[in-house]
Amino acid sequence: MTTNKTNKTDKSSPHPIPTLLMCRPTLYQVAYVINPWMEGNLGNSSQPRAMQQWEHLHATLSRLARVLLVDPVPGSPDMVFTANAGLARDGIVAISSFHHPERQAEEEHFRRWFVDAGYRIIDLPRDTSFEGEGDALFSTDGSTLWVGHGARTHRQSHTLLESLWPAKVESLHLTDPRFYHLDTCFSPLEDGSLLYYPPAFDAPSLARIHAVYAPEQRIAVTEEDALRFACNAVNLGRTIVLNHISPDLERTLRDRGFDVIQLALDEFLKAGGAAKCLVMKLTSEIHTAQSTSDPATRAA
Numbered sequence: 001m002t003t004n005k006t007n008k009t010d011k012s013s014p015h016p017i018p019t020l021l022m023c024r025p026t027l028y029q030v031a032y033v034i035n036p037w038m039e040g041n042l043g044n045s046s047q048p049r050a051m052q053q054w055e056h057l058h059a060t061l062s063r064l065a066r067v068l069l070v071d072p073v074p075g076s077p078d079m080v081f082t083a084n085a086g087l088a089r090d091g092i093v094a095i096s097s098f099h100h101p102e103r104q105a106e107e108e109h110f111r112r113w114f115v116d117a118g119y120r121i122i123d124l125p126r127d128t129s130f131e132g133e134g135d136a137l138f139s140t141d142g143s144t145l146w147v148g149h150g151a152r153t154h155r156q157s158h159t160l161l162e163s164l165w166p167a168k169v170e171s172l173h174l175t176d177p178r179f180y181h182l183d184t185c186f187s188p189l190e191d192g193s194l195l196y197y198p199p200a201f202d203a204p205s206l207a208r209i210h211a212v213y214a215p216e217q218r219i220a221v222t223e224e225d226a227l228r229f230a231c232n233a234v235n236l237g238r239t240i241v242l243n244h245i246s247p248d249l250e251r252t253l254r255d256r257g258f259d260v261i262q263l264a265l266d267e268f269l270k271a272g273g274a275a276k277c278l279v280m281k282l283t284s285e286i287h288t289a290q291s292t293s294d295p296a297t298r299a300a
C-alpha cells in the first residue's frame with residue numbers, strides 16, 4: 001500500500017514527483033461495444049491476466065511517481081481507464097461528460113473522488129461531451145492544450161477548456177475510428193518531441209501539429225506500432241512506459257535518450273486502451289496540503 005502521506009510533490013524541488021490516479025481492474029471486463037477494439041471481445045477479457053498486467057504497470061509507475069487510487073464501482077467496467085475521468089491541473093478538474101451512456105455512470109464516481117481530494121470541480125454540459133485526458137493533453141511546457149474531437153469529445157467543449165487554464169487550446173480532428181481518443185495517437189514527450197500517428201488526423205489538424213513541432217521533434221509511428229498503442233505512452237522524465245512496440249521504434253526512443261519500459265497490456269487493448277489510458281496525471285499542488293481528505297489515504 002502506498003498509503004504514506006509523505007510529501008513527494010514538494011514544490012521547492014526542481015523535479016517534483018508526479019502524482020497519478022489509477023483504478024484497480026477488479027471489476028474490469030469488456031461488457032459492451034463502444035469502439036472498434038471492443039468488437040469481438042465481449043466477455044473475452046481474462047480477469048486474472050488483466051489484474052496481473054495492471055499490477056505490473058502499477059508497480060512500474062510507483063517507482064517513478066506517487067500513485068493514488070480510485071475505487072472501482074460495480075456497473076462501470078471501464079473505470080480502470082482513469083485518463084477519461086477528466087482533465088486536472090492546478091487544483092481544477094474538468095469532469096468528463098461521456099459521449100456514450102455506457103460510461104456516464106463513471107462521472108459521479110470520479111467527481112466524488114475529486115471533491116474529496118479538494119479540487120475545484122468544473123462540470124461540462126452533457127450535450128458537448130468531453131472525455132478528459134483521453135482527448136486533452138497539455139504540451140510539456142503547459143503552454144498548449146491539445147484537444148481532440150470526433151468520435152467522443154465534442155468540438156464545442158474546447159471553448160470552455162480555454163477559459164480554465166492559461167494555455168492555448170489547439171483543436172485536432174480525429175478521423176480514424178480506431179484512434180477514437182487523442183491519447184491513442186498523440187503523445188507530447190517531456191524532451192519537447194511528439195510521438196504521433198499522422199494518418200489519424202485530418203489535414204488542417206496535421207498542419208497545426210506541424211506548425212508547433214519541427215520535423216526533428218516529430219516521431220511518426222507506423223500503423224503497426226499505432227495499432228500496438230505505441231502512442232498511448234506514459235512518459236515520466238526520461239522514462240517511457242508503454243505496451244510492446246517494434247524494435248525500430250524502441251531504438252528511435254532510446255536514441256533520443258529515453259528509457260523504454262515495455263509491458264504486456266493486451267488485456268486492456270481488448271477494450272481499446274493501454275498504458276496511458278490506465279493513468280490520469282494529477283497536478284502536484286493539491287496534494288501538498290495536510291488535508292483530512294487527503295486522497296493518499298485511499299492509495300494502495
Ligand SMILES: NC(=O)NCCC[C@H](N)C(=O)O
Pocket residue numbers: 034035038078081083084103133134135181183184271272273274276277
Ligand atoms: N483512450 C483512453 O483514454 N481510454 C480507453 C477507453 C476505453 C473504453 N472502452 C472506451 O471506449 O471508452
